[in-house]
Amino acid sequence: MNSTAFTIRPMRRGEVDIAVAWAALEGWNPGQHDALCYAAADPGGFLIGLLGDEPIATISAVRYDETFGFIGYYIVKPEYRGMGYGIQIWNAALAYLEGCNIGLDGVVEQQANYQKSGFQLAYSHLRYEGRGYGPAEPDAAIVPLSTLPFETLVAYEHPFFPSPRIAFLKAWTRQPNSTALGILAQGQLAGYGVIRPCLGGYKIGPLYAESAELGERLFLALASQATATEAVFLDVPAVHSAAVALAEKYGMTVSFGTARMYTQFEPELPLDRIFGVTSFEIG
Structure with missing residues (x-):
């Protein structure tokens, strides 16, 4: 050394x-x-x-x-x-x-090394890549998150993450050159998502919704922020069949996967409403 x-x-x-x-x-x-x-x-x-x-x-x-x-x-x-x-x-x-x-979220081939430090596999994530979605149909139920009280977003986000992350959430949904949208059902927030520019293309994350139908509408509104030639990425829990089906319906293909692991226990997250995770780097 x-x-x-x-x-x-x-x-x-x-x-x-x-x-x-x-x-x-x-x-x-x-x-x-x-x-x-x-x-x-x-x-x-x-x-x-x-x-x-x-x-x-x-x-x-x-x-x-x-x-x-x-x-x-x-x-x-x-x-x-x-x-x-x-x-x-x-x-x-x-x-x-x-x-x-x-x-x-570790690369799959490193699972054994993480297990030596007490991490155990919970489930896997898949990164899907697509492009060319074009403009979305107008949807009156989809609104900029900035038009809603921030407290509404914090309350909606609460079940989706093991701990409050208010400072991060504020920064994430207001970052430059990104689009943060919510979808309303019966006047209540029923899902939200963010699309942000990356070094190559755009990533959608998180993408949370109360149903597959709402998730699809939100996905299309977000994906339409990219041009027809720009790549769009979505990281989905492999165990959520509706999220996988959404990605595949729009021609997205898997580019790689990760292993979501925890040291003590797997938190009780509503995986059936998580159509896209926020980030492999921060949860």
């Missing part, structure tokens, strides 16, 4: 961009404004590993509250892999989240 001192500390604001840039090099196609939103979730939850002054490792360990945390952006620069730096920053992340039920 290199004799230069290896240190781990919380990232400074600009350093979150390093993790996002490295994620792009790994082919994860992060959103253009992810760094700003993720930092809002937990300013102290992004760790950087430095060899001397050189950044060589990153990880996010977002602590939403005293009960739940989520790990992402676990990356070591390729030339420093296999030297023990990765496990050091991994252990630092676990220490930061001590006492929490911890979730992650």
